[in-house]
Each structure stands twice: as structure tokens, then as C-alpha cells.
Amino acid sequence: xxxxxxxxxxxxxxxxxxxxxxxxxxxxxxxxxxxxxxxxxxxxxxxxxxxxxxxxxxxxxxxxxxxxxxxxxxxxxxxxxxxxxxxxxxxxxxxxxxxxxxxxxxxxxxxxxxxxxxxxxxxxxxxxxxxxxxxxxxxxxxxxxxxxxxxxxxxxxxxxxxxxxxxxxxxxxxxxxxxxxxxxxxxxxxxxxxxxxxxxxxxxxxxxxxxxxxxxxxxxxxxxxxxxxxxxxxxxxxxxxxxxxxxxxxxxxxxxxxxxxxxxxxxxxxxxxxxxxxxxxxxxxxxxxxxxxxxxxxxxxxxxxxxxxxxxxxxxxx
Ligand code: GLN
Numbered sequence: 001x002x003x004x005x006x007x008x009x010x011x012x013x014x015x016x017x018x019x020x021x022x023x024x025x026x027x028x029x030x031x032x033x034x035x036x037x038x039x040x041x042x043x044x045x046x047x048x049x050x051x052x053x054x055x056x057x058x059x060x061x062x063x064x065x066x067x068x069x070x071x072x073x074x075x076x077x078x079x080x081x082x083x084x085x086x087x088x089x090x091x092x093x094x095x096x097x098x099x100x101x102x103x104x105x106x107x108x109x110x111x112x113x114x115x116x117x118x119x120x121x122x123x124x125x126x127x128x129x130x131x132x133x134x135x136x137x138x139x140x141x142x143x144x145x146x147x148x149x150x151x152x153x154x155x156x157x158x159x160x161x162x163x164x165x166x167x168x169x170x171x172x173x174x175x176x177x178x179x180x181x182x183x184x185x186x187x188x189x190x191x192x193x194x195x196x197x198x199x200x201x202x203x204x205x206x207x208x209x210x211x212x213x214x215x216x217x218x219x220x221x222x223x224x225x226x227x228x229x230x231x232x233x234x235x236x237x238x239x240x241x242x243x244x245x246x247x248x249x250x251x252x253x254x255x256x257x258x259x260x261x262x263x264x265x266x267x268x269x270x271x272x273x274x275x276x277x278x279x280x281x282x283x284x285x286x287x288x289x290x291x292x293x294x295x296x297x298x299x300x301x302x303x304x305x306x307x308x309x310x311x312x313x314x315x316x317x318x
Contacts, residue, residue, distance in 0.1 A: 001303050003051060003317050010043050010055035013298045017041060017280070017291040024282015024290035027262040032159035033063060036264075036281045041291055045299070046205040047274035048212055049317060054202060061149070061198040062279055063156050065261030066097065068137070068194040069119040070242070071207060073234060075140055076125045078225045087125060087179075088118045090237060097244045097287060098166045100173060108177025112241040114259065117170050123191045124180040134193035144210070145203035157196035164192060195261075204267050205277040211235055211257075214272040235269050239307075243293075246286040254297050255308035264289040268296050270305045273315065 001009070021039045028034035042057035064071075077084055093111040095102050103110070103117045110118035126133035134152065142150045171184045171191075180187055199207070211231055226234070238257030243250040243266070250258060256268040264281035266289055276299055280291035300306040304313030 001313055001315050003047070003315070006045055006051075006053045006303070007055075009299070009302055010045065010053055013295050013302075014041055014043060014056045016298060017295050020291040020294055021280055021282060024264075024280065024284060026281055027283060027287065030156065030160045030163065030262070032153075032156045033065075033263060033281075036062070038280075038282045041278075041280045041295070042201045043276070043278045043292075043295055043299075044200070044202040044205045045274060045276045046202070046209055047317070048209065048272070051274075052202065052206075057279070058201045060279075061151075061200050061203075062265060062281070063153060063195070063261070063263035064197045064199050064204065064265055065195050065263040066114065066119070067199075067204060067259050067261040067263075067265050067267060068197050069114050069122070070234070070238070070259040070267070071141060071197075072119065072122050072126060072137060072194055073113045073237075074211075074226060075137055076122050076129070077230050077234070079129050080125055082230070084122075084125065085233075088113050088121050090233065092241045092247060094245055098170070100166065100170045103170060103173050108174050108179040110174070110179065112237055114237060114241045115244070116167055117174060120167070120171050120174060120187055120191055121179060123194065124174075124182050124187050127182040127186055127190055133190050137194055138197065141197065141199065141203070141207050144207040145199065146206060147203050150197065150199050150203055152193055153196045153198045156198075157192050160195060161189065161192045164188060167191065201265065201277040201279045204265060205275040208259075208267045208269060208275045208277070211269045212271055212274050235271065238269060243288050244286055246284075246288055250288070250293065254293075254300050255306035256296065256300055258296065260288045260292075262287050264292060266292040266296055268300075273305060273317075
């Protein structure tokens with residue numbers, strides 16, 4: 001497939017996933033997210049050589065939720081370096097993202113940065129690093145997205161803050177094992193603010209773009225400060241843990257490093273090429289967007305951009 005054919009492809013994908021939009025479920029455990037119109041779909045493909053292809057609601061902001069775990073990890077790695085890995089592991093949990101029994105059974109160890117336990121530890125690191133961690137993340141994302149409109153949705157933030165009993169339980173468990181240094185209140189507050197960041201598919205794809213960098217190619221942006229080894233760790237974690245306990249299934253179906261959020265966004269990194277982000281609010285049973293997951297699957301199938309190598313299709317920038 002030629003790059004020039006991608007706009008047509010994204011529009012075809014938007015049509016193909018339309019029947020799925022009404023099927024997914026909204027995450028009612030965060031009441032404000034339960035009020036979103038399910039029938040929205042957007043997709044953005046952004047390349048290292050500067051192309052941006054959009055379809056549907058690609059510029060509509062939505063709650064990035066757990067996609068913030070990716071950006072928080074990138075920022076923490078950039079500031080703290082590889083010492084970060086002494087605080088959080090690199091193993092899939094095989095459990096839902098908000099599992100807490102495993103945290104207790106493993107004496108407060110956080111298996112990886114993309115489950116809530118690990119993300120709370122990363123947030124704790126950011127709380128120790130910045131006076132206003134959520135603002136540091138916000139500024140970083142405004143810069144990497146090249147867009148000052150990236151923001152924190154206060155209604156979503158309060159909606160989660162009022163109802164985050166499971167995350168509070170996880171944070172207290174982590175604290176009881178000495179795994180977080182700041183107060184539970186501070187960490188939870190910051191975590192809810194970072195989850196309430198609102199970005200469009202286009203802004204997310206731009207902000208994840210440094211992860212697609214291979215040697216010799218280096219886009220600007222604060223997150224581009226990661227070393228090659230750090231980018232490899234982050235993308236490997238996206239492949240093995242980025243879509244929670246569906247990560248194995250996603251890897252087998254799609255074969256790209258991905259990170260999802262219960263706001264319905266999924267961003268995928270295509271090393272050496274770029275990033276694709278799809279969004280639709282309706283979720284499957286594992287908390288991943290039904291239509292966005294299928295859209296990225298169709299994208300990988302049609303372009304051949306996947307580590308699976310089963311496709312006879314190839315992508316060419318010219
Ligand atoms: N804020 C959500 C939570 O902690 C994020 C979960 C997600 O997007 N998977 O439950």
C-alpha cells in the first residue's frame with residue numbers, strides 16, 4: 001500500500017466499524033464517562049516523515065484515561081531514568097487493570113506500569129519529581145501534541161475522584177507495603193487528574209510519535225528524550241501489557257505495541273513509520289474499545305504494518 005492510499009483506507013475503515021459503535025458498553029463506574037455519545041469514531045495516522053491522515057472524529061477531544069499511563073511512564077523515565085524499573089516491573093499481570101488481590105499476594109509489587117497498581121507507583125514518582133505533576137504532564141503533552149488545547153476535564157476528574165474506591169484500596173495497599181512515598185491522598189488526586197486529560201486521536205498519535213523513532217530519525221518533543229533502549233522497553237510493555245488482560249489476544253490479532261484507555265482510545269506504535277490512534281467510546285468486556293480495536297486491526301491487515309508478518313501487503317512511504 002502506498003501512503004497516498006491511506007486517506008481512502010481510513011475512510012473505508014470508519015465505514016466498516018460503524019455497526020460496532022452501538023454494541024460496546026460505556027464505563028459507568030466513572031459516571032461522567034457513562035454520559036458520552038457512543039456513536040462517535042475517529043482515527044488518525046501520523047508518520048515520522050510528517051504526514052497526518054484523519055478520518056471521522058479524529059480531532060474530537062475525549063478522556064484519555066489509561067493512555068495517560070503511557071505518557072506518565074514516558075515522562076517519569078525521562079526524568080528518573082532506568083532507576084524507575086526498581087519501582088515497577090515489566091511483566092504482564094494477566095489480570096484486569098484494577099486488580100488488587102495480586103498486589104497483596106505479591107507484597108505490593110506492581111507488575112507493570114500499565115495496570116492501575118503500577119500506574120499509581122509511576123504517579124507517586126511524578127509527585128516526588130514535580131511540584132505540580134499533573135501540570136508537568138499537561139505541559140509535556142501540549143508540547144508533544146503541538147496543541148495548547150490539550151486539557152484536563154474537571155467534570156471527569158471529580159467524577160472519578162468521587163468514585164475511585166478500588167484505586168484508593170490499591171493505593172492504600174501499596175502504601176502499607178512502603179511502595180509509594182507520598183500520601184495516598186496526593187497520589188490518588190494526581191492519578192485522577194492525569195486520567196482526566198482530554199485529547200483527540202490526532203493529539204495522542206502526535207504525542208506517542210517519539211516512540212516510533214528508530215535510529216537516525218528524531219522528531220522534536222519533550223518525550224523524544226528517551227534512549228533507544230527505553231523506547232524499546234516502553235513499546236515492549238505496550239505489546240505485552242498495553243491492553244490489559246486482552247494483550248495476548250491483541251498481539252496475536254494485530255501485532256503492534258498498543259495502549260488503550262476506558263475513554264475508548266487506543267494508540268498503536270509502528271516502529272520506524274509512525275503512530276495510529278483510533279477512538280470510539282463503546283468498550284468490550286476487558287475495557288478496550290470495540291470499534292477502535294477493530295479499526296486498528298483492519299489498518300494493520302490492509303497496510304501490512306504489523307510484527308506478525310503474515311500479511312502479503314507492504315506499506316511504502318512514496
Ligand atoms: N481512570 C481509570 C481507572 O483507574 C483508568 C482505567 C483504564 O482506562 N483502563 O479505573
